[in-house]
Amino acid sequence: MRRGNILSGGAFTAALLSLGAFMAVLLALGAILYIVLSGAMERDVDNQLLEEEQLFLQIYDRYGQQALVDAIGQMETPAVAGRRVAGLFDADGRRLAGNLDTLPLSEGWMTLEFNQLLPRPNGLYRLHASSTTPLDGAATLVVGYNIRVLQRTEWQLLYSLLLAGAAVTIASIAAGYAVSRRMFGKLEAMSETLEAVSRGDMAVRIPVSSLNDQIDRIAQRINAHIDRLAVLSDITRNTVNTIAHDLRSPLGRISLEVQQAMVETTGDARLQERMESVLAELEGVTGAFDAIMRISRIRASAGEADFSVVFVAELLAEMQETFTPLLEDMGQRLVCDADLFRGLAVFGDAPMLRQALANLVQNAGRHCPPGTTVTLDAAEDGEGAVVLRVCDDGPGIPADRRSDVLLPFHRVEGGQPAPGSGLGLALVSAVAVRHDASLALSDNGPGLAVSIRFPPRAKINIL
Incomplete structure (x- = not known):
């Protein structure tokens, strides 16, 4: 205070x-x-x-x-x-x-x-x-x-x-x-x-003292609004999850039917091409539903029961091993010297952090042309906060559009055309909020730099 x-x-x-x-x-x-x-x-x-x-x-x-x-x-x-x-x-x-x-x-x-x-x-x-x-x-x-x-x-x-x-x-x-x-x-x-509440935690309430002064009365009214907001949020989340869950099964059956039809019509190249296009669209819709459900689960989770010490060097080395071949196939390269970060660790949910970094690396590869270099980096700032960064030297995102791309289903038009539903950065944002971290998009000169800054904590014993 x-x-x-x-x-x-x-x-x-x-x-x-x-x-x-x-x-x-x-x-x-x-x-x-x-x-x-x-x-x-x-x-x-x-x-x-x-x-x-x-x-x-x-x-x-x-x-x-x-x-x-x-x-x-x-x-x-x-x-x-x-x-x-x-x-x-x-x-x-x-x-x-x-x-x-x-x-x-x-x-x-x-x-x-x-x-x-x-x-x-x-x-x-x-x-x-x-x-x-x-x-x-x-x-x-x-x-x-x-x-x-x-x-x-x-x-x-x-x-x-x-x-x-x-x-x-x-x-x-x-x-x-x-x-x-x-x-x-x-x-x-x-x-x-x-x-x-802004981070999605609808279980918290403002404490009210027995004095019942003006601030306490305002707190009671805010708590009542949070109660109503929590009910509406639950209804919306349950509706979206129900729709996503209920549609995954018929979409899966449709996908299977299309694959079976492709097998039965191997002689018609034109029909095969159209079915492959339909199958790709179905996979995109299914992936969007899966992303919606993952974001919903992240926002609904609370507490630190699933948190543990996550070593930054191991996390980045895993990302490097997983995505280096993928980016090379796209004519790009992934740069990371994980040994430089062996003194750093964060406290968080390891699977969520892997998913966030994976989304950032995939977004960089998907929206950048061949020849682009994607860099995984980490550092500890002067306040003791650990910062994870994914940078590229591609076309970047205009400064006035960077906040928009964090919204669900929002995509920046122009530049390198790429498939996707516009949920990748929204999921990264949800992971950052879940860890009380700040997500920032900045100019990499050229390209885009995405930083996740975790709040300072007491020194983590990494021995």
Whole structure:
């Protein structure tokens, strides 16, 4: 299962779009929440500072200056220092009390950074300075609060939002990948089933899960169509087989009658010639019926119970031994060096493979003129697939007609006239489909090259 196909699936894309929308909403809500919370905490600090300032002034009004100095001096205790600051400064800016050593340059609200260059406070403080009249003259009272705590709260809020966004992102991507993987698996199973049906295997069906989602419902409908197609295919195949089988017997009897009539009319040369022509036509029709039945049996077979390791060198050597004399009688020659292919083997039905190669060699000899060279070849490509090839240097087949000749009863007009029913390549195509192999017709420059490429398998032990 290719990961690229999963990541580009509709479910994963929908998950990414949903994640993008969620993150946009999360960012907007986070920004609003941050602004609102930050403003609320700042107002709360301001109110506390104003209350504290009023409390110091009330202490002075009720108990005098020493009470105010003592109250402000409590800011120097370790429990308070670092969180709160306060200072009372005279008109010349000298500290009279408190843990704030420096008088701010202006009055009102301000935010100042106190660092370790100053003796006591350290941090970012929100300050409020106002003029007052204690100690028998003008003075300035300053109160402040360390807002680092507020900043930490704000950062924790941002961190929580980022953590939530990351968690949702990971969960969305994982869920989208899981759903897309499941859907892609179902689509792969659907594709494999339809491909098997196209090869003639009407027993396969698309698996349907208990979820009964949209793909499952589509799979159920496709399975119903395959059921109907299987019934129609069985009816058609049985009808054709029945017709072919039922006609073989009378055709055989007619052939025998013609042969007997030829014996009884040996004196009439003209009648003998016509009977020989009739007998040849009968043999052609009988051969066509036999080919139809063979193709039907090949398409109806399934599984690999009859498959075994077939050594390419032995298979090609057998073809060479069988057809070399036949092609020589036609003024042609067959070329094959079987020893070159002793390291190659395929897994398949040996009789079917022999029939396919025999049909290809016979087709080459039948449709090519004298002097043609037919070559049997084999190779292993870069993906580990074994390719069997039958090539000739004859007239070849036009590129726009090569797919047509694989159809039953189709023949290319013109070129070398030859008998036949147009079922040879159709049978080869059925054998290729039976082995999950691909059949290709290409230009041999000159001539035609027919290749059967078997799918890559684990290395076959040929020792």
